[in-house]
Amino acid sequence: MTFRGKRPFPRHAVLLLFAVLLHLKVFAQTGDIKGLIRTEKGEPLPGATVILTRNASSFSKVTRTDSIGLFRFSKVPADTGYVIKASYIGYTTHVSERYSVKANDQLSVAFKMQENNGQLSDVVVIGYGSRSRSEMVGAVTTVKKEDFNVGVYSDPVQLLQGKVAGLNISRSGNPNENAAVILRGPSSFRSGTDAYEPFYVIDGVPGASIYSVAPGDIESMEVLKDAVSTSIYGSRAANGVIIITTRKVRSGQSHLSYSTYGAVERISNTIKMADANQLRSYLAANNVTIDAINNDGVSNTNWQKEVTRTGFSHNHNLAYSGSNQNSSYGVSVNYLNNEGIIKGSSMNRFVIRTNLQHRAFNDRLKLDMNVTNSITNGKQIPSQVLSNMLTYMPTVPVKNADGSYYEDRSRTTGTGGYYNPVALINDNTIQSKANILLVNGIATVNILKGLDFTTSVSYQRQRNDTDLYYNSASMLAQDYTGYAQRTNVSNTKKVLESFATYERRFNKHNIKLLGGYSWQEDRNGDGYQVSGYNFVSDDLKWNNLGQGNGTTVNYGNNYVSTLRLISFYGRAFYDYDGRFLFQGSLRRDGSSAFGRNNRWGYFPSVSVGWNLQNERFMKNVNFVNVLKVRAGYGVVGNSTGFNAYTSRLIYGSGSSYFYYNGAWINSLTPIQNDNPDLRWERTATTNVGVDFVLFNNKLSGSVDVYDKRTTDLIGDYTVSTTQYPYSTMTANVGAMSNKGIELALSTTPVKTGKFSWTSSVTLAHNVNKITSISNDLFSAPQFYTAAFSARGQSGISGYQIIKEGMPLGSFYTLKYAGKNADGKSTFVAADGTISTDSTAFTNFRVTGSAQPKLIYGWNNTFRYGQFDLNIFVRGVYGNQILNATRADMNAPIYANTTNVPVSTLSESIKDDKDHFISSRYVESGSYLRLDNATLGYSFANKKNYQLRVYASGNNLFIITKYKGIDPEINVSGQTPGIDNRSYYPKTRTFLLGLNVTF
């Protein structure tokens, strides 16, 4: 290759050179400005942004204060009329005017910045940006680090439990279980909990895994509740959006902190089961014999005691950061070890986060790089432990004389299985490992005054490995001598977000504009499962599958699925004089998951706000500091928890083969119909709210009223196979509504000298109703859900019903009518008659709802000098729980084969339907829990460090009528509120912690 003539000079180089020259332009007459910024208390304020402008010219310079609060502008043209503006998050912006700079002189300035008090002046993180409280027009709750719940938490969302009105969270004591979260009631009736989960955005990365974040690294969480706030996230935002902001480095600061806690956890409640002597005498008194295999005559085993333990947990978080003029870095390392209260269950998680920021071109280009890696190791127990620890016979020993575990092998497997729970823990090893890597690079360019352009590229890779080994004695693999299984699956996510923002304030007008593009691809399920069985030895577990003598491999059901989402979005905000606020936004979302005809959709929102405190007529109303009224309407979609290929015709082999020409071969058959019209579930929300700060910031709060209407609900409809290849069709048919009111109040009733008391309350009331489940094409009179098996009660289509006019989670059971003269349970038949025999499904009716009428939290903080005491109470009122665990246990006719609670001993042994699931077991789920009490002591500010120590107790007491272990039963999913023999008991925790910052 040869060049002809001159090689053209690269255009970029010309531009760059030009840009550099611009800045090298030397002024003849210059001077310097240096300054010091301090807080009200006189402490230096590092990291504050300082802008130097001159009113009469376009001159503008930006810098930041260093670690001791100093800033400096050098070579400032000698002139008059300079303005210095300093700003910092959490502080009121400071403006000083009319500075003059003289040639070859140095001007020194110093000022203090005031902390923002009332909540309305805080900065709130919203989708693709942030706002000051006074500019907010939607329903957003911000919870800051200092208000997070204290406890042994692996799931960050637990930090919010009870703190946000309308956000309902439940979690058992299982260290490997994620919390169930639901915001403002369900807006779907699909199966699977994903369809009900809020959408998470972590440091601007939409859809990032919240398990990649250590709770200790989180600075604040914003819960976006109404469509005005969430519609910028379009088709994924119907369940609300939770934005997590992690600890960031700030220029000019260096920081080293270490925090740790150690905790002791115990089972918070047990069920009073009959002991062996009680059971033997009950059976003897009723002339019922126990087979020798179920009664050795001497043993008295308390199985709940045998499988539980005191769990020790500890967490360490080390974070440090530093910066120079153009770059800053931050690193944090977090290790959590959480031992479960049931033997054999535990989890540990190691999270490392680094973030780097580089600033160039006078801070007009900012480059951020965040890398997070989270490794979670879990040890699980078979779920049957949780039922057998209650109902296994107390009349037999844990182990036989020869040291082997006691088992009754003549029992059938089947409903739950009757297995020695201690053996279950020790003969079965289930281990999981999740490795999440999240890399996020962000470039922000300030192009013109007020105009910024941001591009963010993220990559998340999650690898899940599950290894399982049922040893040769395991009751879970009685067909085999040892069964091993390994599953390795990777999920990757690529996100590109590119958006421009323009912010301009002139005269009384304040404009903020946003326009952007987003591209995302999730590729999930890339992996495989393999298995082996009949091993010579149990020693190798899953580590050498080839040594198994079994011939059939269980490949499981792993499918690669790729989901692509493409969006364009825009938002315009305008406020006039800080009084009238207007906002409109529009997102156009495309998703590959939906039918060919409906892949693209628009998600608009409009809202208005009025800051009354800024009106002239309010000037003399002194007790009002802030009073804002806001109203908005918007439309969002729900496409989470959705198989990427739901709308397509898929042929599968299933797990069955057919016999052809003397051999078993795979068949191909449709396993899913094509629905080119399938689209997202659409939720339109109207929200009206009032925010207020009164009595000189003593009382603040907000009230929100909403009406959330979801249409196009997706359900699986039975269709005739004379018309379609497959017997059910996934289609948009139903409609549902959620209406509610939320109240948040915060007050400081006492603040005298050393003592202060701050109290805050959240209250939320929601009414959920399914308004339709049929249309012209697809119809169903109802869907029966929660069809689990119960002893002697097959032929039941479900214990919950989805029906028009009913809330989701309506219990559908027999109606209990008390006991008859013979001590037998009677039930009300469909025709109203009462008898012992009317137990068929046709006699079922709605007997309760899992939807709470009220959820609440009440937080109190007392400070006295360096002591602080926090007491947090939360609860739920007005919901029911189907206590199928109690129903199953309360079976006197089976008392010679499975244990019964002490309460059953007073019931007739002839009552063969005592355990039939009926309204008797639909129990009140209301509770009030003293969730946390924390006493802390902060050592007086030493010169070089700050130190706080604290002691904390979780779940100290609970007031409830619920007869199960704990009423905090899963609130989310298609079938909420069912306690069915698999509840991992809630824990009571005592914790000692220490935070130190250098």
Add this chain to the structure above:
Amino acid sequence: MKALLYIAISATVMMAAAGCTKLDVPVESQLTTIPNTQEGYVAATGSVYQKMSSQSFAVDFWRVIELSTDEAMIPNRNGSYYDNGSYIKLHKHTWTTSDLDAPWNWGYSGISECNRVLNLLSKSDSSALRTQFTAEIRTMRALFYFYMMDLYGNVPITTYGSTASPTQSTRAVVFKYIESELLAAVPGLGAPATVTLQYYGRPTLWMAYALLQKLYLNAEYYTGTARYTDAITYGNKLMSESGLSLEKNYMSLFSPTNTANNETIFVAVFDANKATGNYFSRYTLHGTLRAKYGLNFSPSNAMCTSPEFFDLFSLTGDARDTTWLSGLQYDFAGNKIMNGSYQLNLTRAITLTDAATMNVGPEVNGVSCGARSIKFYPDPNAVNRYQNNDIPVLRLADVYLMQAEALLRSGGSTATAVALFNKVRARVNAPTVTTLTLQDILDERGRELAWEGWRRNDLIRFGKWEGAWGFKTGGESTSRRLFPIPATELVLNANLVQNDGY
């Protein structure tokens, strides 16, 4: 700052140019079409045969057609298997319109699969394989229609791709349709001397003949017009054209290792791993019999037979008597099998402690009610309680007995009838006969074909459906000869009209 502006703009343009508005993503691990290859079409026919090799057939469908007869019953065993009276309703013929969805769903999903596969085959390139597959699937569809017509009477005949809700045809029309379909399939079907492994589990010419024979034998009941001569014609064609013969060892026909043989014509093939659904041991045997049969699971103790039916097995030397367990139980070494502290006693009689719920109460003194069948012999290689025994649907012994019955009913050769009857008797060392009544044939069909799924059809044809057995008092309306169209189907398809009496 223009540099930054240009960089930002060019970055934006590049991204927009990358075009990224495309939403078509690949489906990487599932098929969205059937491959247009021979292997593809072989695989596509599989779903039809899976309907037979399934739990829907071997448990759900089987229970409906057998628990409603004297051959099998599930009493309420002290609360277990009460299951809201569903087995009691089958036993006492007191089912309602919501109790009999399973057979309908099984049959019509089979018909739909056939329709879909036939449509697919019609679009493939013409070949010998296509001709054969088309004939086989049409025969399978005829079998599903036969079951549906037999159970529900007037049923819809459906076609592929129709968006309209189908309407019912009268039983006579469905009869005619099945007949014409089988006759149309005949030229395309394979005709091996016996059903070899190549055809095992799939239709052959002999299956079409045997099904035609059964259709014509029942014609008088189905349509009011007797067709016994046609039944005899097709019985004769089968016997003369095929090389089928009775297997010497009766029990081998049903054993866990049963496979292609000289007698079996059509079979539902099962495998403990690959085609699961055969649960006979699980639901029949008592838990304490686990060790005797080397099972790796404890059976659930549900099904037994009625005392009346058990009494049929009283012929001298009949090998078929060994298909039942009754009385005090011993292992193969002669040791007592203990049930608690007493010896397991499977009594012929079924004694209730509560008549209303048909409850036999707790097991006292080792007694567990009802004789148990081990015809589908317990399989020590069962996996997850699934056993490997294939379940015959049509076999030569049935053809012989049908032929004898058709001869008897049509006044044909009694000598031939007796000879065919005696072939069945001789194979199991049971006494042969010199004369024959229809009752003899019904009883022999009970002994020979017990639990093979034909008792309901037989009892109705012989007019004994309204009889008394077990705790069924009998004398109910003859409208119970048809099952009700499932209530859920009536909701889905407004064209359907419920059968009389429901």
